[in-house]
Amino acid sequence: MRTLANETPSKIGSSVLLKGWVHVRRDHGKIVFIDLRDRSGLVQIVASPELVEGLHTEDVIHVTGIVAARPPKLVNPKLASGTVEIQAEKVELISKAAEMPFDMGGAELDLELPTLLDYRSLSLRHPKIQAIFKVQAVIIDSFRQALLAKEFLEFQAPSIISSVPEGGAEVFKVKYFQHEAYLSQSPQLYKSLLVGAFERVFSVNQIFRAEPSVTTRHLTVATSLDAEFGFLNSWTDVLDMQEYVVKYIFEKVQEKCGPELAMFDATLPQLPKKIPVVKLREAQEIIFQRTGRDCRVEKDLAPEDEREICAYAKEKLGSELIFVSHFISAKKPFYVYPDPADPTYAFSVDLLGRGVEWSSGGQRLHNYDEILDHVKKWGLKPEDIELYLQSFRYGVPPLGGFALGAERMTMHILGLKNIREASMFPRDMERIDLRLKTPEKK
């Protein structure tokens, strides 16, 4: 019967069988300390040199031994098992590891990002790297649980689509039997058309963007958390649902990921009772007042504007997140809902925090004739979005929704410097797992 590392403090005096990896080995003459790593964390093994002869980092071993309390001054408060150590009686080698190309023992894995990714199968074994994906898994699952509690139906958004309604410069092409197809940049049209059937839907899906840029903030494949729902009373229902979901996620991350947050000195965004909302033009006025930089006629917020409005929200409103609404209709996709009070501006919303964008959403057009009118104005081909139009042709209530990026959210919560750190197997222009070779001339 196996005991996990974090279960040992409750078994003082007992004989246990531990299974895991040699995380660190420290030789002290007649005694050897091994930090054993398993899925629950680390535990210290004390062994005679004979018992652990030849063992080194990443060897997979079984250890039988007695759980002993550590003397008070040797307790390690940073370790869940830090009050105990295991006095090894038998150590069995299960799987031998090659010599390590780098040191795994520190609190940080001190590698440049390209090296970290070249050794992804190894770097994912470091506790601090693992923490990233434990947080991410909680983000994704709590997104789903928040929406299941509100009677949203989960659906699987298609990855392969037959046409690119909004132009195809940044889309990946797929050879689909005798046809040309594409990888989906967003499940937007699918989630909206499904409101006509299920009222409330969400999906966790991969989105594919062939952006020919290598920045710290872009992945070519990202995990999108999408929600859409009908029977809005007002466009602000979208804000309320989004706020509910984001707060639910934060609560679960706080509850389940205390040690992981601590490893990154990370705190969840401080929020007031209600996340503040400003319109684009109001935000620009605030920025002008605060900085003298006049962005009041710009059609969007520049990165420095996003930083400034976040600084404002934190300083003046005590909120590390802020909604910015009412972007320019003409700069948004065809399905945006123009504000009847002034159709120049749309019921579209970005959620900003810590200087950057966290998510976007808004109310969508639901009237079939208005949609067709927009389709024409935006220069799209109706036949490219037939299934979408079909839904609205047969009656869809006022609807809206939002999308959160799982990697982006992980990055912003933990304060990671590069979004690639928040993707287990990041893809970019130069990398699919390993660095892509320069194509051969043919």
Added chain:
Amino acid sequence: MRTLANETPSKIGSSVLLKGWVHVRRDHGKIVFIDLRDRSGLVQIVASPELVEGLHTEDVIHVTGIVAARPPKLVNPKLASGTVEIQAEKVELISKAAEMPFDMGGAELDLELPTLLDYRSLSLRHPKIQAIFKVQAVIIDSFRQALLAKEFLEFQAPSIISSVPEGGAEVFKVKYFQHEAYLSQSPQLYKSLLVGAFERVFSVNQIFRAEPSVTTRHLTVATSLDAEFGFLNSWTDVLDMQEYVVKYIFEKVQEKCGPELAMFDATLPQLPKKIPVVKLREAQEIIFQRTGRDCRVEKDLAPEDEREICAYAKEKLGSELIFVSHFISAKKPFYVYPDPADPTYAFSVDLLGRGVEWSSGGQRLHNYDEILDHVKKWGLKPEDIELYLQSFRYGVPPLGGFALGAERMTMHILGLKNIREASMFPRDMERIDLRLKTPEKK
């Protein structure tokens, strides 16, 4: 404040506001009955003709009215709201629908599959079609919850891969910037390599198979439910985990999808305390004994063999599922674990039931040298699976896992005739949402 259809029985005598679609309209002279459909189900509205003038199927409406108990003889036991009806006082049209191309009112949506898919945005509104995806969502979420309870970590399996280690006849090609890439047929190598880091992982992911066939059992894009875990004591640990997950899923579907199962006259597979296991050769001997058909030297089970061994399990062992193990090593992928007792046969397992395959799995090789040996024997290029090899080079415990198909499981539970019915937006050789046009000659 909105009331949902299924909440009305608890509000007799109250004034309520309902929101939904006109599902069916029945005119009876001075009175009109409307079945209103919302995300919770149907409820009967009674209105004067004036109140509902011009309304027809799929119009989106708001109805204000009084909840009244139906006379006992008019109670509809098939409806959650069947004990009441709503006496309409006000009806507001929210979104007008076009004339319907077919009748939505019956218990069945009586359409040929191609038509049903051509009108997917509409056909998904039919309660019996919706039931399919409610069951599927429960299957998928309970797969995850079963594994979260066993401390598996959820990961997002990559869709785009850089090489096709096992040959590429049935793989979709993607133009990836200056490179050629592919859509993943299985997350097998990723989930296995992650055991080296997290011990226990699962993913819900799309898999892509460019099979140039149009059968009732194949999709080109399917939703795969994948699990993999380490520190096996025996290959039978894989069976135990798989059995636990499958039974957990069945339990949740039973608990949450009673009405949906009833619509399909569907029952979950009857199972004994332990799902039986037979080896391939034993299964073939049983089939020979039962039918006289001698398949005892065949390298795999033919479809009629699968049906026969399922019939045997049901009749003789009282089990609608049966594991078949010990398939021929050479016919399986390079990572299979040959049984040391006779390496001709592998620790690979299929789960069969109701005449067809439900899932597959097995123990995998974990020793680096043995893997390299297999890689050579199978004629693969080590550089194509470098990240996988990297993991095993640095120590991985004995491991195994399994994969369930979400659409396949939905199909088998509900007894659907074509797997396309179990995919919201099925893709096949001839269809991406709508039927693909014959390519133009260039």
